[in-house]
Amino acid sequence: MKHLRGIPELGVDGIVRILNLADHMVEVNRRPVPKVPALVGRTVVSLFFEDSTRTRISFETAAKRLSADTMTFSVSTSSVNKGESLRDTIETVGAMGVAAFVVRHKTSGVPWQVSQWTDASVINAGDGWHQHPTQALLDCHTIRTELGRPAAVDCLAGLRIAIVGDVRHSRVARSDIQAFTALGARVVVVAPRTLLPPEVHTWPVEVTSDLDSVIADVDVLYMLRMQRERMNEALVPDLGEYSNRFGLDRARSARLRDECLVMHPGPMNRGVEMVVDPAELRRSVITRQVSNGVAVRMAVLFDVLGDSNPEVAS
């Protein structure tokens, strides 16, 4: 695989390949010295046009554990707009000899544009409201390992997953829905109409605005972050009403099935979508998502840049 820009172009076979590699990387990470020489001499540049310390550190940790050289190119969009085009930026950095760009941008499509202007591989670390494929992969990995299922094309079959919150503006939701359904899960999105994407009937999901009608009947409850600036766009009346209708509070968490996983891509808005302390939940896997993120990103970097033989990563 040359690039990882989105879940659709990865396909179900690609997802399973990454999940298998991720198992291997989890094992590497358990070693006393969690480092292998798989990507020695390769340079991975984090090109972050939007602040995201967590995702950037996760990628850089993954790259270092594979012995790649890492560089960070943090760009505030304002400085880029002063005369230099996006293409100029890519060609300038690319000229330094880059094996892969890890790209985060507030605008959908930038990883596809970047890949037109460089020979390097492009890994999407989140573009606009569009895709966040490594998040979706680490979410799939987390669900199937927590449920003890092997990496396979139907490893989420039979599961019903609720994704709750601002689906319209969520790249996590778009990538997760594509990945979960590709692996056999059914997805129900729970949000007011204002936070659903246009033409949501063309998505492969059930839709409801009534969280209480589904909460006792799901295997995974995936809470999305509710951004405060949505208040200014008349998308919801106020955060209190949002929290009352769509927040996970004690009463709702008491109705969850015993084995239901609770997930969140972070950072959490405590008191908004996450009213209950996640530590009180029976099966919150939110911190597990973060630790799995490193292994999954190692798997992605290896798949994109490494020798096709996974034994090299031993």
Add this chain to the structure above:
Amino acid sequence: MNARAVNTLNIVGGRIVDSTTDANGRLADLHIVDGRIALIVETGEALPPADSVLDASNAVVSPGFVDLHTHLREPGREESETIETGSRAAALGGFTAVVAMPNTDPAQDSRAVVEFVREQGRRAGLCEVVPSGCITVGRAGEQLVSYAELMKSGVTLFTDDGNGVQDPLLMRRAFEYSSDLGITMAQHCEVSRLTTGAVMHEGSCCSHLGLPGWPAIAEELMVHRDIELVRITGGRLHVLHVSTARSVELIRAAKADGLPVTAEVTPHHFTLDDESLRSFDPVFKVNPPLRTMADIEALKAGLRDGTIDAIATDHAPHADHLKEQPLDAAPPGMLGLETAFALAVGELGMDLRSVLACLSWNPARIAGIDDRHGRPVAVGEPANLAVLDPGVTWTVDRNRLASKSRNTPYQGRSVTGRVRHTVLNGRAVVIDHVAQR
């Protein structure tokens, strides 16, 4: 000896199609003297000798095209286009007149700027550049422009194109004040509160791509508002770049009510849909955005039944470095002048004469220049003509266009219909696809 040089031109072998002929036209040869058609004879009959002769065999001789919607970028954004380069693109596209949109810097809201644009067009000498004027000062939507003053410089079409006039009171006053001046308000219909940050059509494609959507209703609300304002004020409305099926219905109903409303559609809106954005290439970002196949069918039906009067290019050049940006930062707009005829004749499925009506005499009337453009090809008429090969196929190459910019959405596309020669005021400004200046 004559006191002055007489300029003569013969056009031989062609078939004339104009507003007075039937769809088949008639075979004839033309003799042009000092900018006017002096003699028309049967094909092959003797003509007086001329300084130059244009071969029109197997071709159609038509009144030159008139573009109601051209962004020439001068003054202010000469890195993307100048009046000279834009005029050259126009001439190569068969246009003998283009209406220059007023979103220049400074904007075309004063006689000084308007006269500058017209004069630069004259200097380029490739087509007539007809300046439009702003509806509001600086296109800021706050204060009416001195319409009667700009009329002294020949301006009859007023628009804030790029912006719709948001304030309903101001627009009512603009229609009222202009209602007895014989001028036209050309509206860019977009309720901007509904399109903040929008990059593409709001629909299932934008939903999957996670791009902010530009809903059809943002156009239709303003089309409806302005039609109703025309109904109570007696003003005259031209709807720029109609893009949605519902807008076509609203305009059709307004015309049925006898209101003075006209409309245009661009070639890109009837040939490309929102799926183009799946490439994330900003060359496909345009305002209003590319819509759906259902909208395309409605626009074509509107052209066929006369609801839409004109095909206009919305030629909007942008230098490469401006388009090589993320989709939200890249400016909207695409080139159009050099591909308009091919897309109109090749993709609409309309007879040639109906296409020429939409490219020539209808827009000439809307622009108020039908005393000299879009005229019948007849003795005594000004010789502003295009010689066309409707059946010739060619491939669009962004590097071979005359525009200073290269942002055509048709790169590499094979299209049918080509402009062979263009004649402006009796002089051949394009001969065999080559601009003569």
